[in-house]
Amino acid sequence: MSSPGEPSVDSGAISVLRHEIQLAIDPTSHRMRGLDRVTIQVGRREVREFSVTLNKALVVAWVSSEGKLLPFYPRPLPPSAELDTRHAHQVVVRLDRPARAGETLIVDFDYAGEINDPPREPRHLRFVTPSETSGHIGPEGVYIGPETYWYPDVPNSLASYRVTATTPPGWEVIGQGGLVAHEARADATVATWDASACGFRSPEVSAEGRFDCPAEGLTLAAGKFVVVMRMSGNTEIATYFYPEDMELADEYLAAAAAYLDAYSRVLGPYPFPRFSIGENFFASGLGMPSYALLGAGSIRRHYTQPYALGHEIVHSWIGNHVFNDNGGNWAEGLTTYLANYYWHELKGDPQKAREERRMMLLSYAVYVPPDQDYPVVQFKRKSDQRDNAIGYNKAAMVFHMLRREIGDDRFFAALRTLVAEYGGRRIGWRELEALFTRVSSRDLRAFFARWIERAGAADVKAEADPDYHVFRRIPRRDLPPMLNLFVTDPRRVVVTPSLDSAAAPYRELAERVAKQEGVGLRSASEVGAAGQDLRDASVLLLGGPNAGSAYAWAKRGLPPGVDLRPDGFRVGGKDYQGSGMALLLSFRNPDDPTHVVSVFYGLSPEAVKPVARLLFFYGWNSYLVFENGAVIKRGDEPPLPAEGAPAGARSERHLRNIRQLTHGRQNAEAYFSFDGRSLIFQSTRDGRGCYQQYVMGLDGRDARMVSTGRGTTTCGYFLPGDRRVLFSSTHAKSPECPPKPSAQGRYLWSLDDYDIYTAT
Incomplete structure (x- = not known):
């Protein structure tokens, strides 16, 4: 999580060191009341007044210091690309005396109001970001974070937090740090979370006289949870799940314990006294200092994989203990490398590790056209799949190549040094380069200049890198047909089946996809057997044989041995029947193989519905077979012959300078x-x-x-x-x-x- 950027006014006037918050939450009325005792340090010049940011909906009752009321007034935030001027403003506080440079003050704020921004329909086909809500308090649940501006703060602060939250009886609050007090009364639940003390002390931070575990912001979640807790070494781990999902607690606790144990060996001691896994009331995958907040749908899909729960746990070291500076986001790339990829090496599975490297290259090939590429150093946050391919996957591959450049011993020694020396501090790419240079005793300037500061990929042939150890661009024609080639095609058409009750789930999916820019929507009845409007586009064909003449056009491109019938389908050499079966199949457009056709077909509406909601999470294979919403089989069709490959057999060396231009x-x-x-x-x-x-x-x-x-x-x-x-x-x-x-x-x-x- 990142704090908002700093406005042009009051730059460097004060910094916030600590918040001690008394918080009362009333979900029914969407209201909260806060009493925040803020420890402030004056900057390099004398201060007579200072400003903090706060949500416009929260009304300040009074401000005081040393028992004296202080005058205050609101004013708009200055224009900023980082600050949310729709929801927040400044509260300017006048001191009763000038505060000296470097002086520490304690200022109390009493404020209250309504936080009511229900999560909205996702803007993306594949992921939901926290910006879908700026914060919400309601009967369905509570989510308030830095983007809510629910406590008085200054941009770019690194502060410690202690919060005592009062909620209705039966509710539980998930906070950062350790749970140091908890009281379940007949009229309320009162919980105190202290995020000021690390699980171990960082000598670097202590030497600077700062609190042990500062954070970039404070996020709280609350709901009617059942809490299950166990110990993993010296660390408490807990789940906060809804009653209907509490039987999943043991699975998540066991997975969390395994990740904490493994990555403590890689990165050093876990920085916090506790790790919690919370179930959110809207779709999310968020990692905060000492806890992860996952949507209910993710929890029920057993979201314990290394790219899921493992990723959020690694953030406890990288991103939530050692922070990005404002110059670029390196933490997501390193976290992706250690969690999504390196876990497979730790488990001794080289095939899965190779596949993960391949997928990182595929992501870049699919989502980053050469004219839309940018250097890794410019990545700050993910807003689309291009950002994901560069800031997460390319950056992860850069760390992989760096490891191969300097060797395992020096690479992992540098990571442990990173956590030990920079815990509780911000660091950028230049500091990372200096650290790896120091630990490896190697001049890495050329490496970082090539891979971090410049866009692009290596010009390496597949034959020279069969195991995907080098970050290179895979030509689009070398990719197997897949749904993601539809997603990234500039020309896209969605075809829906006829209007009957069985077609309803398809139409709902089509309407969601059609909201994306550049997508055309056609009814199957509008498409003739010759495939008008479909010949020079990538097509998402919903309903399979139920799409009539549109399917008759498409099936000319079906791979050999594939058959779709009203009562079943055959793919991958096997027949499938039954009302719970569904198929996502991608193949080349029969009239123009530079485009793809993706067919989504279920043998009943009940088979379609659970897959339709998550269809675009399954974009990397040529076919996937689902039973009652779960993937039971997947596979890939071969890509087109590569440019420069023989027109005939690949063994014919004399034809290697021939490139096929027309197909089909x-x-x-x-x-x-x-x-x-x-x-x-x-x-x-x-x-x-x-x-x-x-x-x-x-x-x-x-x-x-x-x-x-x-x-x-x-x-x-x-x-x-x-x-x-x-x-x-x-x-x-x-x-x-x-x-x-x-x-x-x-x-x-x-x-x-x-x-x-x-x-x-």
Whole structure:
């Protein structure tokens, strides 16, 4: 979690060292009341007044210091890309005397109001960010964090926190640090969380006279939870789950204990006295100092994998104990490397480790077009999948290459040094470079300049890196067909089946997808058997055989051995039947294999519904088979022949300089433009029975028909200047295809049927 950025006014005037908060929460009325005793340190110059940020909906009753009331007034926040000027403003406090540079003050704030911003519909197909709500207090649950501005603070503070929260009886609060007091009364539950003391003391922080475990902000969650707690070494671990999910507690506690034990060996002692896993009332995957907050849907899907719970636990060291500075976010990349990837090495599974490296490269290949790339150092937070591919996956691969560059011993020694020396502090890429340089005794300037400060990937052939140890760009045509190729295609069309009750889950999915920019929506009844509007796009075809003529068009591209029927389907060499079965299948567009068709088909509405909600989490395979919403089988189809690969067998070395430009239909007689950048060729690619003339670039993209689509054509050429083309056609005599004579080795078309035409 990151605190908001700093405004231009009051820059450096004060810093906040500590909050001691008394908090009362009333979920029914969406209200809270806070009494915050704030420890403030004056900056490098004398201060007569200072400002803090606070939610506009929270009304300040009084401010005092040393028993004296202080005057205060609100004012708008200055314009900022970081601060939420819609929900927050400044509260300016006038001191009763000038405060000296470096002086420490204690100021009390009493404030109350309503926090009521229910989580909204996700903007993304694949993930929900905390910005979907700025904070909410309600009967369904409580979530208040730094983006709520629910306590008086200054931007970019690193403070310690102690909060005593009072909630209705039967409610429990999840906070940061350790649970130091808890009282379940008949009229209320009172819990005190102290986030000022680490599980171990950092000599660097203590030497500076600061609190042991400062944090970038304070997030609280609350709900009607059942709490289950156990010890893991010297660390308390606990689950805060809804009653209907409490039987999952043991699974999560065991997984958390395993992660804490493993990463304590890698990174050093766990920094906090407790780790909690909370069940959130909206979809989320958030890691705060000493706890993770996961949506109820994630909890019920057994979200204990290394990329899930493991990732949030590693954040306890990286990101929530050692912090990013404002110059860039390195913590997500390192956390992704250690949790999502390195866990498989720790468990002795080289195949899964290799697959994780491959997936990191696939993410970059799919979501980062070369013209939209940017350097890792510019990544600050994830707002889309491009950011995820660069800031998480590319950065993770950079740490992998750094480890291979300096060796395991020095790499992991540097990580332990990082945690020991920088716990409770902010650090940037330059400090990381200096640390790895110092520990490894290697000059790493060229490495960091190449991989952190510049965009792009290595120019390495797959044959030279078969195990994906180098961060390189996999050409799009080398990717197997998958749903994510639909997601990232500039031309996308969603086709829905006919209007009946069984089609309802498909339509709900289609409406959600159609909200994304650049997506067209078609009913199957609008699409003919020739696939109008689908030939030059990637298509999400919902309903399989129920999509009528649209499916009849698409199934021409089905991989061999695949069959979809009203009562079942066959894929991966196996038949599947039963009302709980569903299939997500991707293959090449039959008319243009640079695009894909993804078919989502369930044998009943009940099979469709649980998968439809999460469909875009399954974007990396050519096919996935679901039973009652759970994946039971997955696999991939081969990619297109790679550019530069032989047109025939791969063993034919003499053909390795040949690149295939057209696919899937008969094509013949192609000629270059005068500038050598385009081709004119004749083809039956649009399902026509006779040849038409097409023009396309040498990359195989943007093919367009320049003839009339009637009769047959031949002998297409570019005219000088490349703006017009010349060809022969029979369309004036007859719009039908002329009969093909028996050639018997000779060219026997009737020349009397052809006339010569030009086109642009």
